[in-house]
Amino acid sequence: MPELDAEYAFRRFFDDHHTDLSRLAYLVTGDSQASDDLAADAFVEVWRHWERVQSAQSPIAYARGIVTNLARQWIKRQSRERAGLLRLGLLRRDRGESDTPAIIDVRAALRRLPLRRRECVILRYAFDVPEREVATILGISIGAVKSHTSRGAAQLSEYLNGMPLMTGGHHG
Known part of the structure; x- marks a missing residue:
């Protein structure tokens, strides 16, 4: 039953760290809706690499790294979209x-x-x-x-x- 053990360990990790990872995403992006999505996306990545995450020296550091990378990508995407809208004259500064x-x-x-x-x-x-x-x-x-x-x-x-x-x- 190692599959069930892994699932249980992941659920515990999720319960213990979801709020912190969502808060981290919020503080980096400044967007509360995006932060919940980014935290969810991060947990998808954590689950996909659960064995590696569990064996990491600091699983929460691994997860925080995923969140900050996702947040960075989100910000870049937002900036590109905003720049495109500004060029089109659809947004005024x-x-x-x-x-x-x-x-x-x-x-x-x-x-x-x-x-x-x-x-x-x-x-x-x-x-x-x-x-x-x-x-x-x-x-x-x-x-x-x-x-x-x-x-x-x-x-x-x-x-x-x-x-x-x-x-x-x-x-x-």
Whole structure:
């Protein structure tokens, strides 16, 4: 009955991590509908590679890597579609929209960060993932994680009207 054991283990993994993976997708994309779809798509991939996921040093890191890759692809697709619509003149960009001193929430500030910085800041601060694991998830060096996280935190802090952000480390 190894098939049933695998199914049970996968269901436990799903139950334990679905909310976190959906939240990760939401924080990276800023889109709640897309985040649920991306989390579901990620679990399809996790199930397809369940043996590899289970034997990974950190199954949740493996799953987070899938989510961030899917989110990155989704963002690229959205950007291409938006660029196409802008070229067709079907969407107008309101020049003053980012200049108005409005109440800026963290999600809006996060969306303004470049994607890699956003991913690093979210994984490090929202999910408390160690730098080494973030590097594995995103397929970049630990030095790059440190740099993106530091710069992203500084940028986020600026966006949030100069309020200092807890960085838990050195600045640089």
